[in-house]
Amino acid sequence: MAEERARSFAPLDGEVDRFLRTPLGAALREEGPEGDVAVSSRVRLARNLREFPFPTAMRPRDAQAVLTRVESALAAFPDAAQYVRIRMGEIPPFARGILVEKHLISPLLAENPAGAVIVRQDEAVSLMVNEEDHLRLQTFAAGLALQEAYREADHVDDLLAAHLDIAFDPRYGFLTACPTNVGTGMRASVMLHLPALALTRTLGQVVEAVQKVGLVVRGIYGEGTEAEGNLYQVSNQVTLGLSEGELLENLLGIARQVIEQERRARDVLLREDRVALEDRIYRSYGILTSARRISTREAMERISDVLLGVHLGLVQGIPSRALRELWVMIRPNFLQYTFGESLGPAERDERRAVLIRRHLKEAMARG
Known part of the structure; x- marks a missing residue:
């Protein structure tokens, strides 16, 4: 099998x-x-x-x-x-x-x-x-x-x-x-x-x-x-x-x-509740770098949060390109081809988490 x-x-x-x-x-x-x-x-x-x-x-x-x-x-x-x-x-x-x-x-x-x-x-x-x-x-x-x-x-x-x-x-x-x-x-x-x-x-x-x-x-x-x-x-x-x-x-x-x-909306978020915005972004960063299982939809949202943090200067060391690449890499077909096998939903969520952690670690190492 x-x-x-x-x-x-x-x-x-x-x-x-x-x-x-x-x-x-x-x-x-x-x-x-x-x-x-x-x-x-x-x-x-x-x-x-x-x-x-x-x-x-x-x-x-x-x-x-x-x-x-x-x-x-x-x-x-x-x-x-x-x-x-x-x-x-x-x-x-x-x-x-x-x-x-x-x-x-x-x-x-x-x-x-x-x-x-x-x-x-x-x-x-x-x-x-x-x-x-x-x-x-x-x-x-x-x-x-x-x-x-x-x-x-x-x-x-x-x-x-x-x-x-x-x-x-x-x-x-x-x-x-x-x-x-x-x-x-x-x-x-x-x-x-x-x-x-x-x-x-x-x-x-x-x-x-x-x-x-x-x-x-x-x-x-x-x-x-x-x-x-x-x-x-x-x-x-x-x-x-x-x-x-x-x-x-x-x-x-x-x-x-x-x-x-x-x-302008980004400026409003920074001005009116910077701590809440930072908390959201860093929580998403923590999930992307630590999660052991993550769905496509959640991954897309977390990547969006961290990319926002990169563009606002709140997250350092992650190139925006690495996050934009992840938007494609986490999709079901691309993910399964990367690992070279057909995966069930739960397996995809596990491998997606592995791929994200690995990709971000490599991107940060390259600077």
């Missing part, structure tokens, strides 16, 4: 294994602009090939033909050697789960054996094939860097369009499987860490205000997911009638306002 469990999470070969073992790609390892609150920025472009039905109506041979076309287009990229193709039908479920946990693919793509993802080695670019649309191009940048992420997306989009016949209408813009994406086909989002707004019970007001101006606030894995570790995605809801530049400026303006509100 033990041998069978170990085999179910056996290491995969080559580049895929590297993606599965690295919690943060090179593009997201260091903090970016406004990095005390803004974790990362993402731009996603939805595109379809004119000659094929949308994925929901495609036959298996159509899906294969789309993937072949995309791979041929990619082969003409100047940096084609930097990209790795991963077909969903060729990797086990846990590997797909890790790619979801790292935001490189969506849960929808993970369930499609005819789907694939093409990832650049620095993980700044992820191209999902045969998801809801034929192509879902994602680009990532650290911190509040939407313009940087968009420039990268626009560049890759141009390279693809030079070799593919993209479905576009002069009146409606890019044609997509879901009408809500018609127009620019763009969804831009910023991942924000908002612990102080949650602690001061003002987060609900902020979310309501953001939604009134046409943006949407979602959980850590986007639509239909809950917030964990006080991580929230703020993204545009409208794709038709505005240019990409206008959409980005709107989102940037609101994101900056939310960031300032989070910082």
